[in-house]
Every structure is written in C-alpha cells, then in structure tokens.
Amino acid sequence: MIALINLGNSNLQSVVNALEYLNIDYMITDNYNDFDKCDKIILPGVGTFGNGISRLKELNMFDVLRKEVMVNQKPILGICLGMQMLFDSSEESAGVEGLGLVKGKVIALPLSKNYKIPRIGWSDSKVKHDFLGLKEQQVLDFYYIHSYYVQPNDFNIVIIDTDEQLTTAIQYKNIYACQFHPEKSHNNGLCILKNFDML
Numbered sequence: 001m002i003a004l005i006n007l008g009n010s011n012l013q014s015v016v017n018a019l020e021y022l023n024i025d026y027m028i029t030d031n032y033n034d035f036d037k038c039d040k041i042i043l044p045g046v047g048t049f050g051n052g053i054s055r056l057k058e059l060n061m062f063d064v065l066r067k068e069v070m071v072n073q074k075p076i077l078g079i080c081l082g083m084q085m086l087f088d089s090s091e092e093s094a095g096v097e098g099l100g101l102v103k104g105k106v107i108a109l110p111l112s113k114n115y116k117i118p119r120i121g122w123s124d125s126k127v128k129h130d131f132l133g134l135k136e137q138q139v140l141d142f143y144y145i146h147s148y149y150v151q152p153n154d155f156n157i158v159i160i161d162t163d164e165q166l167t168t169a170i171q172y173k174n175i176y177a178c179q180f181h182p183e184k185s186h187n188n189g190l191c192i193l194k195n196f197d198m199l
Contacts, residue, residue, distance in 0.1 A: 002026040002197065003038035005065075005082075007055040009047045015079070018183035018190060024197045032064040040199065041065070041074055045081030049106060049148070050093030052085050062099070069101055075174045075199045076101075077192075083170075083177035084150060092148050102172050104152035114163045118147040125162040125180065131171060133195035134160075140188045142168070142180035149179055 090106035160169035168179040182189030
C-alpha cells in the first residue's frame with residue numbers, strides 16, 4: 001500500500017488516475033498515522049517550496065516523514081515540488097529548511113534558448129543509470145512544469161537529466177524523485193510508478 005500525501009496544494013487527481021490505471025493499492029492521506037498502514041510513500045506537490053514545507057509542518061508530517069524514510073527505510077517517490085522538498089534548501093524560499101533527506105539545494109533554472117521560464121512541456125531526457133524500469137542510455141520524453149531544479153551535492157545520485165544537463169531524477173538509497181510528472185508522461189512515466197510499487 002502506498003501513502004499518497006495530500007498537502008492540499010497539489011492536484012492529486014492525475015496521480016490517482018495513473019495509480020488506478022495500474023491497479024496499484026494506495027491511500028490518500030494528510031494524517032501521519034496512516035504511514036503505519038503503508039510500506040511506500042509518494043510525495044507530490046505544486047506551488048512554492050516554502051508553502052510545501054509549511055504544510056508538512058502544519059500536518060505534523062515533517063519529522064514523521066523523515067523518520068519513516070531514514071529510520072524505517074520506507075521507499076519514497078518525490079514528484080515535482082515533492083522532489084525539491086527532499087533537499088536541504090531552495091533559492092525560492094530563503095531561510096526555509098527542507099526535509100534534508102538528500103544533501104543539496106534547489107536553484108533557479110538558468111536562462112536558455114531551449115526553453116522559457118517557467119519551463120512547461122515535453123522534453124527529451126537521458127537516463128544515465130537504470131531507474132525504476134528505465135534503462136541506462138535511453139532518451140525518453142517526459143512532461144515538465146517548473147522554474148527551479150535540484151542540485152545535489154553528490155552528482156552520482158543523478159539518474160536522469162535534460163536540457164543543458166539539468167538534474168531531473170535522482171536515486172539515493174530508498175529515495176526516488178522526479179522533477180517531471182511521471183503520471184502525465186504516458187508509458188514512460190507509468191513504468192516508473194509501476195516499478196516503484198514493485199519495490
């Protein structure tokens with residue numbers, strides 16, 4: 001069973017649709033006690049880094065979520081803002097401490113002729129290492145909506161990158177995260193969700 005965290009600031013329906021299409025057992029929750037009933041966690045999110053972290057704290061999930069991942073070793077999949085909140089900090093919300101599950105920071109997208117900011121739409125993305133059913137060296141299309149991206153301290157955990165080597169997926173121990181939206185990325189994204197469920 002997957003705990004699908006509802007922060008109240010994200011559109012869960014597209015994730016729900018994908019999980020139901022794949023016949024994956026899940027429960028939508030904003031109650032940290034529900035983590036006891038689940039063996040995996042998905043943390044989606046849209047909006048600002050600061051608002052997302054504030055919401056986790058309002059729901060008393062911040063410290064519990066850290067324990068579930070770090071101590072109880074439950075796999076977690078962060079999606080979009082959910083990925084960014086796994087890191088230490090973000091330029092978007094100065095002074096706000098992230099979950100710190102992955103060492104590094106979130107920084108603004110650099111200006112580029114390849115995209116406008118916010119960066120919205122499909123983009124070819126290179127798989128650097130095998131990742132939740134995807135194979136090393138594949139170049140796949142994923143759907144993005146973002147103005148910031150993660151910069152991990154250890155670039156060995158970078159699994160997928162895109163335009164000008166922007167980090168768009170990482171894996172560190174039991175932590176998986178995508179800047180793109182797997183639930184909106186057709187078969188390539190569904191592959192990620194299916195294989196995450198099978199961990």
